[in-house]
Amino acid sequence: MIKVGVLGARGRMGSEVCRAVQGADDMELVAAVDQGDALDALTPAEVVVDFTHPGVVMDNLEWCVKQGLHAVVGTSGFEPSRIDTVRSWLAGSPSGNVLIAPNFGIGAVLMMHFAQKAAPFFESVEVVETHHPNKADAPSGTAYRTAELIAAARAEAGVAPSPDATTSEIDGARGADVEGVRVHAVRLAGAVAHQEVVLGGHGEIFTLRHDSMNRESFMPGVLLAVRKVIDQPDRLVIGIENLLGL
Numbered sequence: 001m002i003k004v005g006v007l008g009a010r011g012r013m014g015s016e017v018c019r020a021v022q023g024a025d026d027m028e029l030v031a032a033v034d035q036g037d038a039l040d041a042l043t044p045a046e047v048v049v050d051f052t053h054p055g056v057v058m059d060n061l062e063w064c065v066k067q068g069l070h071a072v073v074g075t076s077g078f079e080p081s082r083i084d085t086v087r088s089w090l091a092g093s094p095s096g097n098v099l100i101a102p103n104f105g106i107g108a109v110l111m112m113h114f115a116q117k118a119a120p121f122f123e124s125v126e127v128v129e130t131h132h133p134n135k136a137d138a139p140s141g142t143a144y145r146t147a148e149l150i151a152a153a154r155a156e157a158g159v160a161p162s163p164d165a166t167t168s169e170i171d172g173a174r175g176a177d178v179e180g181v182r183v184h185a186v187r188l189a190g191a192v193a194h195q196e197v198v199l200g201g202h203g204e205i206f207t208l209r210h211d212s213m214n215r216e217s218f219m220p221g222v223l224l225a226v227r228k229v230i231d232q233p234d235r236l237v238i239g240i241e242n243l244l245g246l
């Protein structure tokens, strides 16, 4: 049995994770911690799952690493400097692996993978994400990571920046610039989590689209990460694509 602790246990994702862990034959939920609870409650856990808030996740993760616990992190906000910081914490701790995944949806991971593959073949590429209006951050972690992967694939292939002759714009009209890739964030009542990657060139437009219809959809990926994080040869893993053999 894998002993699992959940951080953000009363939240939209954390509560779903608690249910999924309780329903898994090979896992035991040993701690459900939320805002105001002491982190010490997590010490019986082998693996801690964090779905909290970008503003608190680094403190949580530092504590887990110092305790030598394995951590599976779904909370967004992991720009490159944060990843470097986590790597430095791990270098100073003897045990415990960390897996940070911008998205645990299998389809979302495939969308990112295919976007990366397609990106060098088109002149233009932009990312449009749509989420529920209670989401704390914009753009989403998934959109940010997708843009990073697209930018890296285009840089490696020597592709020119997406053409854009805009000389006059209302602030924000062209979205955020993530490593040269435009990212647009829509906040919409009724939405859960959705993303389109739109690629254009030579008289054709290619659209990759993924829709998370509910939060249960993330659970197969979360449970897979909990099972696999313990045995990872690399102390820090970004994304579940490696676990899926992509």
Ligand SMILES: NC(=O)C1=CN([C@@H]2O[C@H](COP(=O)(O)OP(=O)(O)OC[C@H]3O[C@@H](n4cnc5c(N)ncnc54)[C@H](OP(=O)(O)O)[C@@H]3O)[C@@H](O)[C@H]2O)C=CC1
Binding pocket: 007, 008, 009, 010, 011, 012, 013, 014, 033, 034, 035, 036, 051, 052, 053, 054, 056, 073, 074, 075, 076, 077, 101, 102, 103, 104, 105, 141, 218
């Ligand atoms: N990787 C993935 O596949 C997915 C990632 N996410 C990400 O997960 C994160 C959480 O999303 P969501 O569940 O919708 O958010 P919620 O706001 O519903 O849940 C977050 C929970 O964490 C609690 N919390 C805040 N601070 C702390 C703390 N210091 N210690 C313990 N608990 C704390 C909150 O309490 P309170 O409300 O009192 O502040 C709340 O109960 C976001 O960053 C989101 O982007 C979401 C879906 C999928």
Ligand SMILES: O=C(O)C1=N[C@H](C(=O)O)C[C@H](O)C1
Binding pocket: 076, 102, 103, 131, 135, 136, 139, 140, 141, 142, 143, 192, 193, 194
């Ligand atoms: O806040 C959410 O809901 C989601 N957050 C993650 C993100 O920021 O990418 C994953 C998914 O998009 C749902």
